Amino acid sequence: MQIASNIVILPPVNLIGMHVYTNRPEISSAVAKHKEKGLKIGFVPTMGALHRGHGSLFNFALENCDVVVVSIFVNPTQFNNPADLETYPRDLQADLEFLEHINPNLLVFAPSTTTIYGSEIKALDFNFDGLDQVMEGAFRPGHFEGVATVLKYLFEIVNPDMAFFGEKDYQQLQIVNKLVEIENLPVQIVGCPISRHDDGLAESSRNKRLTKKQREASPFIYKTLMQAKEHFNDQSVEDVVHFVEQEFKGKEHLELEYFEIANATTLKHATTKKAEDKYRAFIAVFAGDVRLIDNIALN
Numbered sequence: 082m083q084i085a086s087n088i089v090i091l092p093p094v095n096l097i098g099m100h101v102y103t104n105r106p107e108i109s110s111a112v113a114k115h116k117e118k119g120l121k122i123g124f125v126p127t128m129g130a131l132h133r134g135h136g137s138l139f140n141f142a143l144e145n146c147d148v149v150v151v152s153i154f155v156n157p158t159q160f161n162n163p164a165d166l167e168t169y170p171r172d173l174q175a176d177l178e179f180l181e182h183i184n185p186n187l188l189v190f191a192p193s194t195t196t197i198y199g200s201e202i203k204a205l206d207f208n209f210d211g212l213d214q215v216m217e218g219a220f221r222p223g224h225f226e227g228v229a230t231v232l233k234y235l236f237e238i239v240n241p242d243m244a245f246f247g248e249k250d251y252q253q254l255q256i257v258n259k260l261v262e263i264e265n266l267p268v269q270i271v272g273c274p275i276s277r278h279d280d281g282l283a284e285s286s287r288n289k290r291l292t293k294k295q296r297e298a299s300p301f302i303y304k305t306l307m308q309a310k311e312h313f314n315d316q317s318v319e320d321v322v323h324f325v326e327q328e329f330k331g332k333e334h335l336e337l338e339y340f341e342i343a344n345a346t347t348l349k350h351a352t353t354k355k356a357e358d359k360y361r362a363f364i365a366v367f368a369g370d371v372r373l374i375d376n377i378a379l380n
């Protein structure tokens with residue numbers, strides 16, 4: 082049989098029994114029906130390429146809510162590097178299989194870029210009191226405006242009671258808390274612990290892009306974070322930073338972009354330690370062109 086060349090065959094979106102919502106009114110009214118019955122709605126926003134780290138968030142949401150919505154949307158406005166957006170792994174079919182395995186009652190929302198942004202793919206302006214100016218914000222200009230924009234839109238569409246975010250992206254979690262505060266959004270934000278491979282590497286969609294050698298080298302990131310935590314007990318901030326920078330010097334396959342110790346709430350760069358404050362260490366490392374981030378509570 083010959084198929085006319087102008088016919089575009091779209092991949093089927095519910096091959097394995099899970100219904101995928103792709104437009105706003107459909108998902109909004111499905112959620113509204115559950116809410117009318119007094120059910121609590123949980124929401125986990127993701128960019129797909131799902132792994133056990135996402136899985137831990139789905140399980141937290143399922144434990145705490147009656148109905149859980151998972152969004153899968155690779156958000157263009159949060160990528161400051163077009164090549165990173167281009168190469169970001171996308172496999173909706175594999176994601177649906179993953180979700181069905183966790184719980185076939187999850188509601189999946191996988192909108193198109195036009196559904197979220199209309200014809201103008203553009204981030205909104207926010208004032209995050211400097212939370213977005215440091216670390217990831219400094220190295221990825223515009224990243225958090227993009228994140229906050231898509232979350233504002235997704236929260237409006239899904240209207241959840243609770244939303245779950247990983248501490249893997251700790252700065253993002255603090256910015257989401259701020260977004261909810263400044264926009265007065267009726268949603269409770271829950272932070273969930275970092276899920277790791279057995280060798281300590283934080284689970285990430287980007288890990289799939291590591292070569293064998295890079296993957297073998299990458300547990301060094303968490304190992305060094307744990308050593309930094311130990312040194313933080315009896316060394317100055319400056320000495321801990323110096324230690325980590327030295328550890329990465331000449332390290333094959335891994336290039337340190339930044340290591341920073343910051344106040345866990347304000348994310349302000351720490352220079353000295355105050356007994357009453359909580360601190361966290363943050364790290365970004367390149368393995369080839371794959372950018373890996375991680376963080377750890379220090380006290």
Ligand code: AMP
Pocket residue numbers: 126127128129134135137138245246247248249250273274275276277283284285286
């Ligand atoms: P992403 O798909 O990368 O946008 O991530 C979606 C959500 O999953 C975010 O809240 C991330 O912080 C969270 N997440 C990603 N990796 C992990 C991990 N290893 N442990 C816990 N949460 C994670």
